[in-house]
Amino acid sequence: MIYLCGEPPTDTAARRKECTGYAEAFGWEIADVIEEHAGLLPPHARTGLAQAVEQVRSGHAKALLTARRSMISTTPQQYAEVAREVENAGGFLHVMDSGPATGEDPYPRDSPTHTVDEPSRARMTATRTGGIR
Numbered sequence: 001m002i003y004l005c006g007e008p009p010t011d012t013a014a015r016r017k018e019c020t021g022y023a024e025a026f027g028w029e030i031a032d033v034i035e036e037h038a039g040l041l042p043p044h045a046r047t048g049l050a051q052a053v054e055q056v057r058s059g060h061a062k063a064l065l066t067a068r069r070s071m072i073s074t075t076p077q078q079y080a081e082v083a084r085e086v087e088n089a090g091g092f093l094h095v096m097d098s099g100p101a102t103g104e105d106p107y108p109r110d111s112p113t114h115t116v117d118e119p120s121r122a123r124m125t126a127t128r129t130g131g132i133r
Contacts, residue, residue, distance in 0.1 A: 001031050001061035003052040005071040008037040015067040022096050023065055031061040043073050043082050053082075056091035065094045 002019045004012040012035050023030050032055060036048030043049055049072070055061040064086050066072055072093070073079040086093045 001052050001055050001064050002033040003049060003064055003066045003071065004033070004035045005038055005046065005048065005066075007039045010037060012067075019065055019067050019096055028063070028065070031055060040074075043078050049082070053085055053089055056086055057089035059090070062091050063094055064091060065096065067096050069095050069097075 002016065002023070004015050004019070006012055006015075016033060016035065020030060020033075032052075034048045034052050036046060038046045038048065052061075052064050056064060069079055072082050072095070083093045
């Protein structure tokens with residue numbers, strides 16, 4: 001499951017292509033792509049993000065892949081809440097590009113929102129052979 005979000009009229013085609021190539025490089029099957037132009041709405045107010053999480057909850061997808069952390073939330077607390085929600089739904093949240101291109105990373109590598117726990121790492125490894133749906 002690929003989820004992309006941006007300000008209107010952001011063109012997410014390049015990010016969609018990058019995420020698709022990224023998923024294919026790991027052998028992950030892409031169940032669906034959801035793109036929305038919700039701008040800076042908080043995560044709980046975005047219907048596309050709710051649909052993506054539901055795809056994981058229903059078993060249609062095992063992971064939610066996004067291009068940047070900011071497509072989930074610009075605040076660490078809200079990002080962590082979404083990551084926890086996806087994990088509680090039985091999947092994992094994976095960010096292709098976890099920090100800004102320049103400046104200090106708002107999500108340091110030792111942050112709990114940046115690390116991959118062992119169960120998630122095991123699921124990621126297992127899906128490389130069977131694909132993410």
